[in-house]
Amino acid sequence: MVNASESKESRTAPPKYHEPVQGTVFHGDGREEALLKHLNSLPELSDAETSNLSLQDKSQRVLNAIHEFGKGENRYLMSVGDTKGRQVEALVKEKKPKLVLELGTYVGYSGISFARHLLELHPNSIYPENWSSDANEDRAGYISLEKSEVYATTARGGFKLAGLDKVIKVVTGSSSPNLRNLRKTLNMPKPLKFDMVFLDHLKPLYTIDIKVLEEEGLVGPGTVLIADNVVKPGNPAYLSWVRATPEQKRKSLQAPRLTSQPPTTPNPPVEEWETAFHDGPIDETRWAPEEAEGTTAEGDPGLIYSSQMLDGWDPYTGEKDACEVSVCTGRED
Ligand SMILES: C[S@@+](CC[C@H](N)C(=O)[O-])C[C@H]1O[C@@H](n2cnc3c(N)ncnc32)[C@H](O)[C@@H]1O
Secondary structure (H helix, E strand, C coil): CCHHHHCHHHHCCCCCCCCCCCCCCCCCCCHHHHHHHHHHHCHHHCHHHHCCCCHHHHHHHHHHHHHHHHCCCCCCCCCCHHHHHHHHHHHHHHHCCCEEEEECCCCCHHHHHHHHHHHHHCCCCECHHHCCCCCCCCECEEEEEECCHHHHHHHHHHHHHCCCCCCEEEEECCHHHHHHCHHHHHCCCCCCCCCEEEECCCCCHHHHHHHHHHHCCCCCCCCEEEECCHHHHHCHHHHHHHHCCHHHHHHHHHCCCECCCCCCCCCCCHHHCCCCCCCCCHHHHHECCHHHCCCCCCCCCCEEEEEEEEEEECCCCCCEEEEEEEEEEEECC
16 A cells, blocks of 8 residues: 555664653753754855755755754754655655645654655645635645644744745644634635645644544545654554544444543554554543543544554664554545
């Protein structure tokens, strides 16, 4: 289903620049503001130096600069990185999505990596800054949701340097309530929906947020979901939802909603990752964390996904990780 998984890049661990960051401060201590200052100070990213470069080369310079910054002491950045990122880029080129949604912008590394292909794939489409209310117009664009205004500001700065500010629209706020209103916010009348969704924000929110997107018809047959960090730290509940059959999902919805967090199912041994969760902890998806801010959702259990993992690595700690790619192949009523 997904050719990108055959990439050789994923077979070689990148060098280790940082110890695993869980349990330590690894963001929000000023490093994101410092990154923006740093990017704006680099001569090789200035207009004078990049005006003759192709979009790919210009954006690659920004990605390289972000990655280099993240190698410094107390500068770890929770970006998708290049081993997973390049495979997602290959998927973007293969699937040719027009409308892409990202949950979790952070400093914009993934946004730059993926959105830079949209303009080449769809040069004549209309991008978010010029969308009108006409549902029939040929729209393309990369919508990225970010809770932190500070991180969004850094990301917008990077998008501008990369030449992608007209392609990417950052929406700030908490994902779950914002997704409920996203059609209105973006003026996306039905039947418009996203062709691709990259989930990379707070891990316990993946399940509730995908259910909201399903209910709102913002994902559906043809949509490709890509969820980062399904090995590190792992996300058994989300995997069980996208790997379950409609029958399993319908059955899970007969159980009452959980009002407190259930014990989290531990990650399985590495050799079982591909096969685990097909009959997994789906009951955990009956719980929505506090960060969902009161949003509840049952999803659309009739949607059928074909789901598999793309292996890769954390870009700085050398820990094994993966993205789950779930193609929505249809709907069973
Ligand atoms: C792992 S980082 C995203 C990395 C980025 N996608 C990349 O690869 O460059 C997770 C981001 O999700 C954001 N986030 C956390 N909870 C959120 C929520 N409820 N809604 C939107 N964004 C959230 C965090 O502020 C953080 O910037």
